[in-house]
Amino acid sequence: MTDITTVSDGLDRLEIELPSWGFADTGTRFGKYLQDSAAITLEDKLDDVAEVHRVTGCCPSVAVHVLWDFENGKAGPAAALARDRGLRIGSINPNVFQDQCYRLGSVANADSEIRRRAIGHLLDSVEIGREVGSDLLSLWFADGTNYPGQGHLRRRKRWFEEALREVHDAMPESMTMLVEYKPFEPAFYHTDIADWGMAMSLARSAGPRAKVLVDTGHHLQGQNIEHIVAFLLDEGMLGGFHFNDRHYADDDLTVGSIDPYRLFRILFEIVQYERECTRPLPIAYMIDQSHNLKPKIEAMIQTVEMVQGMLARALLVDVEALEAARRDGDVVDAERCLADAFATDVGPMIREWRRGRGLPEDPIRNHRESGYVARAASDRLARKSSSGGSYA
Amino acid sequence: MTDITTVSDGLDRLEIELPSWGFADTGTRFGKYLQDSAAITLEDKLDDVAEVHRVTGCCPSVAVHVLWDFENGKAGPAAALARDRGLRIGSINPNVFQDQCYRLGSVANADSEIRRRAIGHLLDSVEIGREVGSDLLSLWFADGTNYPGQGHLRRRKRWFEEALREVHDAMPESMTMLVEYKPFEPAFYHTDIADWGMAMSLARSAGPRAKVLVDTGHHLQGQNIEHIVAFLLDEGMLGGFHFNDRHYADDDLTVGSIDPYRLFRILFEIVQYERECTRPLPIAYMIDQSHNLKPKIEAMIQTVEMVQGMLARALLVDVEALEAARRDGDVVDAERCLADAFATDVGPMIREWRRGRGLPEDPIRNHRESGYVARAASDRLARKSSSGGSYA
């Protein structure tokens, strides 16, 4: 197979799910950053996803947030709205952190009524997924404590096991539960699902259709993410990704903007695995970023380009030479197999692939020239309320 | 001098400034935590500070936040309101990060009009300080960038130097400028004043009355804070502290709640310095914490107790034995001088000091039994608006 075919086939198979909340105004605890064209309603968000999909051709699904995208926790016309735009509803993201009742925890709250309420919301989310035809339930919990002694760590773990098992049992056969981990924030002393080991343990205890979700920004400094990805792959427990990048904590920057080589190495672990296996892996590639300063749609297009570019490079690694170098203990040559693929200029191949798919060669320029943002801003600004609120 | 006298004298000299914003509702980017009794107005905040001062006897001043505590950026009756409660206005904290115009920076913005506007606010803050009789201008800047290339790092540094010099020149002789540093958040790629070295360099360039403000939560993992404190002391550049604690990033937890031994070591550096010098150092001890889960007044009282307890222990270090051990290269004994003082039960001494000052022996219990919080909640809840907004 020629390089260009390898890359084309890989790009053909790549779908990246965009988050509805990535098109609304976001910020830090110090304040929200407001953009004139930021989306307000689910329709706005779907419009924006459709615009990204129009110029990239690889974002047909959108992750939705139950609390922010569905009124009264009901699916409503979401599926139809997506279909109208050539999209589909992807992962369902419950929210059991925003309500004040969850300040000391949701499914790990010492108060059984609050645990019940949180589980109820998760079960509602399963129902929404069923209605909109989604097969992904994506779970992130803010549960944790801020001070030593505040919580009974093992008891909270048990509550998590019970809750996830109940939700897993309620899921239709086609649905996968993704369990996300995060070392800290918004809990500052302990977070109940703090790392991949805890997420895998809880997913296993929940049932066979529960897997681990790797958010690339949810690691401590120095953690080797591609190693975790490899380990989860081998355990059959890698469910998907929330892509983003970071310099310090969970900064939610554009993936690959700080350390592109790491993204390349993560993708190479998957490429290598898929080459060795006969069956392709159902890994969900999703974006979770907060574009406070960048125009949101541009930033999403840039994100897609980055993932495509790094996947193309990962596909170009000469795996045979790599294996030979490993066998010979030739550390320099083994490293060069990765470094050379990373240094390849894949621009021409990707542009050729775009032409072949009838896509614009320069997606950001095409989007800029389309006038989409100006129209959206003019329409949305008129509708903007001064409402505050938070986001994930 | 007996131990009890040493401790009493030290506690007599200790004043801790409380932040007005520490009594209002705060949160994380994922949402605010609402407390019924959280303060709304400057009067509320002063009432709360007065309550902490009533039971601890060591918090006579309050740090104010220009944007949140002063209407139209005017001092108004703040000084009188404080005086009425037996308090005084302490450090003045400008805010050049909340307004949308500052999204790409304040005094380091590429747009000269925005730089001018930010400097204008800083100069207004100097004026407010003059009017309310404060001699501390406390500067924290959110300025920074989120992506490589976004800003011209050296040019931004120069803009900072110009701005701080201009503000310094406008300060009355009695006023001190405190320059705070922080490695990241809300900027995620580079922060213009990222560490103590940058803060010291900028303070020196501003003028002789500019010093460095050490926020104990504004360090990278592994940084030795007491070493920085010692270095700044020796350079004559330590201006004050923002006390809080953290497990991960800038978590703004109760000081000493995660690592009390570190707080002890920081205070010991100052105790040791003051023993060696003839003149006492004008260091501003201030609190900067976000009590999302704890009742705010209780948490502040707990904070004061923690600082008093650690200062008492630091005062009890046998400095002569320590110096002898250092001279002899006896690492075990030198360490034990610190560890033994840290392990001392200083409760009886502190309670005796409180009795002597006519203060309640158990400040938190006294506060709880006073019914203050219930009254505040009843009064404030009625006034609460559903307004969102951010905080520092």
Place this chain on the structure above:
Amino acid sequence: MTDITTVSDGLDRLEIELPSWGFADTGTRFGKYLQDSAAITLEDKLDDVAEVHRVTGCCPSVAVHVLWDFENGKAGPAAALARDRGLRIGSINPNVFQDQCYRLGSVANADSEIRRRAIGHLLDSVEIGREVGSDLLSLWFADGTNYPGQGHLRRRKRWFEEALREVHDAMPESMTMLVEYKPFEPAFYHTDIADWGMAMSLARSAGPRAKVLVDTGHHLQGQNIEHIVAFLLDEGMLGGFHFNDRHYADDDLTVGSIDPYRLFRILFEIVQYERECTRPLPIAYMIDQSHNLKPKIEAMIQTVEMVQGMLARALLVDVEALEAARRDGDVVDAERCLADAFATDVGPMIREWRRGRGLPEDPIRNHRESGYVARAASDRLARKSSSGGSYA
């Protein structure tokens, strides 16, 4: 039960295993630190352990290092030598990192002969354990890679699984395998057993008598160790500890010397667990420190005192009040239950316990006054060769 009884019972049950290698000269990659009285032979090391045990009464066993303590990998007279000194041989620590053949890995080496050789050494270690009557096989692997691409991460994982299973199967029923994890060093890009999750996964795959060993210095900055301990306890997978402390990486400092409150919190998780369970847990408390600057025996005594002191404090936590506060969501009071116990002066209780056991009240002073070190130095200095070599 009175406080003093609680503490006494707890101290009676506490045994701390000392590492033979903790009495020999150690250093950093920049050079070894030589001490005149540093142990040379196994006999020296056992003498030193006996001295620590003499003054502390709680160190009856010694961890041995197969490569350094046994000639030709044979048990020899080790058990008898220990017995003669009132000691016993504790955990057996194989060494599959020092030989040059392991530079690219031991059981995860791409070369099957080297894997075989490493497994052979592990099996020999099982045999040694059987001969000396030890029931602990303590496994730390330096395996890892220095550069991206160098190793096939999943394949190496499989080799680890095979090796551990084979060794597990060879262990007598009474033996427990402890699997240690470490994020980095001496491998600098990826370490095959990098965190507790990988260690637990590999231990489970090895067999029912494999557990996880927590070295308190083997964590990334910001990791919450007591949470990991609680998680492992609940999974029934906590096998033991290597105690030490650190400010930055795996610094191997005296446990509790940098962050005593953390050690207290770790021990409290175990105390809390044992209170809830009927059966006591067979957790191995072991020391793994490098006392480069401190006299080694003094440092070990200091270590034992630190663990005893923190265990005593952990035993004094008012668990009922703590549970009540947790139930009520009273974060301040829950935290104070821990903080108050930590601030307790347990010196008098521990000294009373020592008197009751016929132990010296001040173990370090007693040791210093015994003249042991001077005698050891005089004897050993004469025997010292200038041999280099490395250590763990």
Place this chain on the structure above:
Amino acid sequence: MTDITTVSDGLDRLEIELPSWGFADTGTRFGKYLQDSAAITLEDKLDDVAEVHRVTGCCPSVAVHVLWDFENGKAGPAAALARDRGLRIGSINPNVFQDQCYRLGSVANADSEIRRRAIGHLLDSVEIGREVGSDLLSLWFADGTNYPGQGHLRRRKRWFEEALREVHDAMPESMTMLVEYKPFEPAFYHTDIADWGMAMSLARSAGPRAKVLVDTGHHLQGQNIEHIVAFLLDEGMLGGFHFNDRHYADDDLTVGSIDPYRLFRILFEIVQYERECTRPLPIAYMIDQSHNLKPKIEAMIQTVEMVQGMLARALLVDVEALEAARRDGDVVDAERCLADAFATDVGPMIREWRRGRGLPEDPIRNHRESGYVARAASDRLARKSSSGGSYA
């Protein structure tokens, strides 16, 4: 100027100094890694440097280590030996950490005789520099403490100031002192020169010819190195680099092997500065790596290629477009100016430059085919003693 001219001119100006110790056997505290062809004598090291210089054309100077490269601390024939190989002696690196007398510090030792001895060695190093015609004195100190209380932090700072001032005064006019910083290792609680701020402060206090040396591996996780470089440039205090890369601590891996984009950003700060200034900066580019697993000469060639490649990319940044994007607040375009240059395939340009200079197009292949390593191994293996010892 065309791209190729820009790149060629930049590569023409680039000189990279190689460390003599980078060709000898190195390791970690767990053991040395032995290579048959590792250099033993200064002659061997110079031969190896000459081999790297032969195939890369940009390594004409070698950093020497006073303790390891000079017998009795005398310059001897070093300069002539270098000259014979078409090389010159570069930076002089004293060693005041290896001798046992320095276990509690060198110029910051509490013992004035040891301080005197350390200063004496530094003065001898100045003398050696004068004799061999070197104008760089490169100072790294291991000084620090392992335990709280062990040292008097401010007093140690003063001793450092005194020592550096004395050494500075002894330097000939042409000599520059480089002051290196490092957050930890081999000192584990506090390191006297822990960060760039301390290094800059001490360099300023030493005198006008003292500058800061940035070792790219000597930073805490999350520190923004290019920001520090920019700050030092603006202060006129950047003296040079020790290049290497790391995933965790001071791992001394091949520069750019873990995070090539960071190396690019660091070099771009310098390129940008030099474009703005009229005078070129005398920055010393030096390598400080420990190639434990890679063949040492290959690894050095790989290092040179990496630096050349990243410098070429940095030279290709469209600075005018970048400045325009910054002016417009266009974060996406500003970032893309850097990202696009980084993604450029500079291979053809560099190969053309090599051809023009009469250098082999593929330096590593040329070196491999030369048979140099086999000859060196055969010669050196015969001479290898089993001597231990440490290294930097």
